[in-house]
Each structure stands twice: as structure tokens, then as C-alpha cells.
Amino acid sequence: MTVISYRQALHDALREEMQRDADVLLIGEEIGRFEGSYKITAGMLEEFGPRRVRDTPIAEEGFTGAAIGAAMVGLRPVVEIMTINFSLLAIDQIVNHAAKIYGMFGGQARVPLVIRTPGGGGQQLGATHSQNIELYYAFVPGMKVVAPSTPADAKALMLAAIRDDDPVLVLENLALYNTTGEVPDVVEPAEIGRAAVVRTGSDITVIGYSRMAVIAREAAEVLAREGIDVEVIDLRSLRPLDRVTIVTSVKKTSCAVVLEDDWLTYGIGAEIAATISDGAFDWLDAPVRRVAMAEVPMPYAKSLEMAALPSLADAIGAIRATLDARARRA
Amino acid sequence: MSARPKTPRPPKSAAPCKDEDIALAFYRQMVLIRRFEERAARGYAEAKIGGYCHLNLGEEATVVGLMAALQPDDYVYASYRDHGYALARGISPERVMAELYGRTDGVSKGWGGSMHLFDVDARLMGGYGIVGGQVPLATGAALAVAHRGGAEAVLCQMGDGTTNIGAFHESLNLASLWDLPIVFVVSNNGLGMGTTVEGSSAEPDLFKRASAYRMASERVDGNDPVAVHAAALRALTHARSGKPFLLETVTERLKGHSVVDPAGYRTREQKAQLLAGDALSAYAARLTERAILTDDATREIDEAAMAAVDASVRFADASAHPATSTLFDYTYATAVPNDSRRLPGQPLFPAAARPGETMSEKAPA
Numbered sequence: 001m002t003v004i005s006y007r008q009a010l011h012d013a014l015r016e017e018m019q020r021d022a023d024v025l026l027i028g029e030e031i032g033r034f035e036g037s038y039k040i041t042a043g044m045l046e047e048f049g050p051r052r053v054r055d056t057p058i059a060e061e062g063f064t065g066a067a068i069g070a071a072m073v074g075l076r077p078v079v080e081i082m083t084i085n086f087s088l089l090a091i092d093q094i095v096n097h098a099a100k101i102y103g104m105f106g107g108q109a110r111v112p113l114v115i116r117t118p119g120g121g122g123q124q125l126g127a128t129h130s131q132n133i134e135l136y137y138a139f140v141p142g143m144k145v146v147a148p149s150t151p152a153d154a155k156a157l158m159l160a161a162i163r164d165d166d167p168v169l170v171l172e173n174l175a176l177y178n179t180t181g182e183v184p185d186v187v188e189p190a191e192i193g194r195a196a197v198v199r200t201g202s203d204i205t206v207i208g209y210s211r212m213a214v215i216a217r218e219a220a221e222v223l224a225r226e227g228i229d230v231e232v233i234d235l236r237s238l239r240p241l242d243r244v245t246i247v248t249s250v251k252k253t254s255c256a257v258v259l260e261d262d263w264l265t266y267g268i269g270a271e272i273a274a275t276i277s278d279g280a281f282d283w284l285d286a287p288v289r290r291v292a293m294a295e296v297p298m299p300y301a302k303s304l305e306m307a308a309l310p311s312l313a314d315a316i317g318a319i320r321a322t323l324d325a326r327a328r329r330a
Numbered sequence: 331m332s333a334r335p336k337t338p339r340p341p342k343s344a345a346p347c348k349d350e351d352i353a354l355a356f357y358r359q360m361v362l363i364r365r366f367e368e369r370a371a372r373g374y375a376e377a378k379i380g381g382y383c384h385l386n387l388g389e390e391a392t393v394v395g396l397m398a399a400l401q402p403d404d405y406v407y408a409s410y411r412d413h414g415y416a417l418a419r420g421i422s423p424e425r426v427m428a429e430l431y432g433r434t435d436g437v438s439k440g441w442g443g444s445m446h447l448f449d450v451d452a453r454l455m456g457g458y459g460i461v462g463g464q465v466p467l468a469t470g471a472a473l474a475v476a477h478r479g480g481a482e483a484v485l486c487q488m489g490d491g492t493t494n495i496g497a498f499h500e501s502l503n504l505a506s507l508w509d510l511p512i513v514f515v516v517s518n519n520g521l522g523m524g525t526t527v528e529g530s531s532a533e534p535d536l537f538k539r540a541s542a543y544r545m546a547s548e549r550v551d552g553n554d555p556v557a558v559h560a561a562a563l564r565a566l567t568h569a570r571s572g573k574p575f576l577l578e579t580v581t582e583r584l585k586g587h588s589v590v591d592p593a594g595y596r597t598r599e600q601k602a603q604l605l606a607g608d609a610l611s612a613y614a615a616r617l618t619e620r621a622i623l624t625d626d627a628t629r630e631i632d633e634a635a636m637a638a639v640d641a642s643v644r645f646a647d648a649s650a651h652p653a654t655s656t657l658f659d660y661t662y663a664t665a666v667p668n669d670s671r672r673l674p675g676q677p678l679f680p681a682a683a684r685p686g687e688t689m690s691e692k693a694p695a
Contacts, residue, residue: 062504069467092463104438105442106440194668278678
């Protein structure tokens, strides 16, 4: 076990796969000479050369599409889209092509593509650079979307994504890059499509992913001091969604709070709440609460931005309120 | 499933025979495409074919000339007007018609339809329903070839309307920057649906757009298969040396945008003029004049094409509809837990026992 950062874990996964498989190549803006906007690809150009670390023009649709085409004929490209906001420029290639090619042609062409891209707000980047729109991709059959919250998962899920024969979007998070955690010396690829119960508890189920899974764990620690026993589920995979793990947990705890960094209406939390309604209705003792971003274009001003983003206090408040609601019914 | 006729590898195009033989072979293929497309229109009217159906009527010379210039290992990406390209690439009319019919023996097993023909053996890497969707993909295939130091080239066919979308420009820029072995072919039939090239393109000499990317380009008479073939060979040679090329083939679309489009934006005179200038008839007249084509041969070629098309219809009609049990077979290439296999009317979870009652934990559908 070594303690490393989320950034380092991603970097290590990429580097190991580049060393292991000559078909893996990196494509994206500023990933070579500039070493990546968030330095995930630091040192890669020097180690692997410009043929395997391809700096691109600012042309997300073009280079993402080119990576898909290269994947169709057998390479395993890892595309960096500088932030998930810019993926909108490539959404036709991702949704209409990467996600469709295997099915649309009757299984004749595979698309072993990884799109790495960070989401996240809280950096005063304003409305167009602070969105969490992973839902757009998690909505689409044919896509796989994973969202690690720890360095260990970042590495294991990145390894899995690169070795997978389908297009996988790996959602990174600006706020997590500098967080640290233990990572085993030898990491096996994770199984995409599985959530993890990262803390067992008996009083309430709290579900999150990416930054909000970190908040969920923090909330559980705070509440444990008061004797409240929170079970925390880190979704890890947004498509496929591991509904069984969610429902199994709620059948045990009888209530749930969902933490999400996206907008509430039509958001990922809505899907989880509906899943709980479908699978654990008779076990529920309180309505499922969702903690999500305020539904505004993200403002620049720090005071407004902080008000719009879900916080640890919001999570704790929603958990307490849900437990109160259950107590009133008892 | 009945036996799937495999696509034979296309013959080497290194001119094994005389000019006359090549000219006749081109004519034969053009007639096959013409009769096939006419039969597809009928199949659509008979409701045997659904969805959108775009025909290569009038574009046969371009299609045949381009495909004849390719080596077997070259990759082809096409637009949704792709039937002719599949046929000229050597895929059997049976499997193309079966795809239009949405049957298991279709080239894409009934998953693609008219706009999404694909055959891995023929390296036909797909027709694409989104205008220009294939252009970045083809560029990426060329990147893969270059990455591995391969000798193949990529031919990326598109319509004139495609030259106005961003992906076209991004792709030409990438191909030129990265020295990729790709020929972009613009089949300029003068109309994007009902909008003219002049009405949509500030530079209607479409081949000139390559100059913005320091890319070589050429315009050729797309109604002359021999000229198209020669130009495509030049372009491919250029591409194989690591320099992309833009080839514009100027042709005509005889009918509407798709089979349901009566082309009301064309005057009666324009329609008459189009038919009078039809490339297939003009090419036949040229070959007859040069005594390459006799009346007997014309008849024989036409009958052979009709017989092949009739056989394709019989094959398609006899091919099975895909079983609904196969609905979830192609969502993912790498199996993944918790993949949804729920049909529209099914609940997410099976009816559950109430709390306290015994129940077995079942996975959701």
C-alpha cells in the first residue's frame, strides 16, 4: 500500500497501460508538451514520444471522432477532453457514433475507446466550465460511464476502462485531483458496472459518486460520533447502474439520501430514487431525499457559487431530516 | 440462419485486363447498381423496406470508378447513400437487399438498414446516417494505419452538403497536420436534400476547400467512370505517400433526396434534362460508339443485372426476421454486470415480497 493522489493514480494507470500495450495511445489538447491542463499526462510525451502522445488542435469533435475511428480498426485510444463541458463539442461523435457503432453494424466493429474528462465546480470557473453533465452520457445505451471517488478506484477503473472493448467515459473531478488515499502496490482492473458499499451501517443509506461519494463518507464519519450508523454506497459506475446494491441496502436501512453534484431535475438522483421506489417501496419509512446543485447557471462570484454547490452540511442536514421523518412515522 | 454468402475479396485493381474489359466491367456494375436501386425503390413502395432509403441513381459512374481504384485492404467509409458502394465493393446484392429488408442475413444483421451498411471482410466500415459523422471516423482509421506503418489507404465518401459542417473542416485539418493516408471524396450531386451547392456553400468549387489545409485536390467528371477511376488512383497514390487528398466528383442525383421525395424543387424541364443527360445512358452510348458494347451485350448485361436483383429479393424475403431474443446482443462488446435487459412493459424489479416475508433476491431485468 502506498498513499498517492487521485491525480497520480490516474497517471500511473495510463503509464502502466502505455507500457503494457503498444496499441494504447493518448490523444487530446495540450497533453504532450504542456503535460495536460491538470498534469495527468506529465512526462508521457518524453517517455512515449509524439506518435503515442498526440497533441491535437482545439477540435473536440474531430479528435474524438478520430479516436473512435482508430479504435474501430484496433487501436485503444485514450482521449483527454480538457473538461466535461467541452465534450458537448464532441457529443455527436460520442453519442451517435462511439455508443452506436457496435450495435448499429450488428457487432462487427468494436470501439475500445476511453474518454477521460473532469467534471466539478467550486473553482470559480463560471457557467460554462463548472457543469456536471455526465448524465448526458450515462443516459445512452452503448456507453459505459465510471466515476471514481478515490485514488484506488481511479486506478482500478482506469485500467478496466482501457482494457474494455466498449467506449468508456471516465469521469474525473477537479476537486479530487489533489486528494490522497491508499493504493495497493498491484492494482487489478475493477469490474465496471458494480457499486461498492464503502461503509456498512444500519440506520440510513447514503448514495453518491465522484466528489459526492467523498462527502457521503465524511457525513457518515461526523454522524457516527452521534451514534448514527450510515451505510455509504459509492456508485462508481453510472452506466450500467448497480441497482441491486442500492435496493439491497435500502431494504436493510429503510431510508435513503442521494447526493449528486448535478442538477436535481431529471438528474442521476432521480433515477436512483425511482429505483428505490421500484425495488424497495414496501421497506421505505421515509421519502428518498436528494441533495443536488441549485438549478442555475453556475455564477462566478464565490458567495453565489458556494451557495449553489451541495456541501457536507447539506448532506448532513438531509440525512438528519430523513431520520426525523422516519422517527415521526414510527 | 441460412448460409451467409461471404464477401469475396475484391480483385486486385492493378489493371489485369484491357481497357475494353475494364470499360465493360464498369458498365456491368453501373447497370447492377441502377437495377438494384430501382428495385429498392419498389421494395420501399411495397413496404418491404422501411426507414429512410437514399439511392445512388445517377451516381453510378462515381461509385464504380471510386471502388475500382481501391486495394482489397483499403478502408471505405461512406455516407448514408451507400447501397452502390457496398455492391461495387463486392458485397453480394443478396446481403445488401436483406439488410434493407431488415433481416438476419443482411450485411449488418438487420441492425443498420439502408443507411448503415457494414462489412468487415470488404472493409466497408459503414454507411453513416449523420451527415459527416463518418469524416472524423475515417480520419481516425487513417491515423491507425499511419500509427502502425501500414500500406492501406482510407477512402472517405461524403455528399456536397457535408463540406459545410465543422467535422469536415476539423478532419481535413487533422489529416493534413498528421500526414494521414486518406482520400476525402465529395460526391457533388448539386443538391443537399433540396438546397443547391450555390445556396449553401460560399465557395461552391468544393475541391478548393482543401487549399485551406494545404491539401492537394482535384475535381473530376463524376459521370465518367474511367475518369473517376483514374483520378481516384492518383489520389490514392498521393494518400499512400502520407499526404491526404480531396477529390470532388461532379455528378447528378436522378431522383429525390430519398425515395419518398418527389423533388418538387426541380422544374419539369430540369427533370427532363437530367434524364436526357443520364450518365448510365451516356456511358452506354459511348461504349456502343466505340464498338465495345453491342446490342446483344447490352441486353445480356441488363438481364444478368435483373436476375441478380431478383435473386437478391428472393434471398431477402426468405431470410429470417431477427428474433426478439437477440434484442440485447449488441449493446456491449465486453459483457458487463447490471446491463439493462428490460423490455418496455417489464418492471424494473420482479414483484417483491413484503418486508418480513421470505423472498429471494433477484436481479432487476
